[in-house]
Amino acid sequence: MRAMIIDDSRAMRSILRRIVSGLDFETTEAENGQVALDQMHAGVVPDVCLVDWNMPVMDGYTFITEVRANPEWRDVTLMMVTTESEQRNIVRALAAGAHEYVIKPFTPDAIVEKLSLLGLVPADSAQGAWA
């Protein structure tokens, strides 16, 4: 399985990378939605994207709408991982095509649980502390 981590913070990408690498995902990273789209157009199409909302150049919401507009990427699972917690924006993201929504701060188990709900990891994959 391949995961693309899209967040403008290198520190947050590092945290998420350690969590999903511990679940045997191969990982790629992008610092905003445009870089992620460029990678996907170049053939780096992941099984799941972990997407921040508030990023420069292209935000996570726009990225999701762009991915969902391309039928070739219909199998890509999209999971928002963001501090954006207003109900209207959660609804917007899910309506635009996000499959799951995680609000920062999160525990590693919260990410594992969401990936499990999406059928991307076994239900018993909780791994405890990552640090």
Place this chain on the structure above:
Amino acid sequence: MNVLTFFEATPDEVDAPTVDDLQAVTEDVWLALVGEDEVLLPRLVPPGTPFDATGVWSAAVTISGGWHGVVTVELDADVAGRLSARMLDLPSAEDAEDADVADAVGELVNMIGGNVKSLMPGPSVLSLPAVAAGRAVFASDVTEVCRIDVAWRGGPVRICIHVPNASGGSR
């Protein structure tokens, strides 16, 4: 965590998160970033006292829309380095370069600010973080309404919420 907090404005006068709110948000974010084995300890800091670290990293995010405010974080430089090393999985704080620290401190204020935003009337927009090596200087048209002073591994950390003077924080 028993956090000592001082108000420069009476809480009833402004529409702002409470100290308990800010404390809870900070604890949650810190736990998520560094793990359960590291706790923030309270610091006794009299009102009006400038942030007392010798080396400082500062960061801020602005919330605008249904509520207006600025959330700021100031960290002792050693704390900032250690936090960055922890978040980036570096061997030690000495391995954290300025760009690493700026990134980590920016994410810290982003997470705290985002959760503060969720406590206030919306819809609002959170700015991208602004980060600086050194003390932050704030415009005279904002007032600090909420502050917590804590320590991590002996180094000071200060988190504040500021609101616009004229409006009392709600436009």
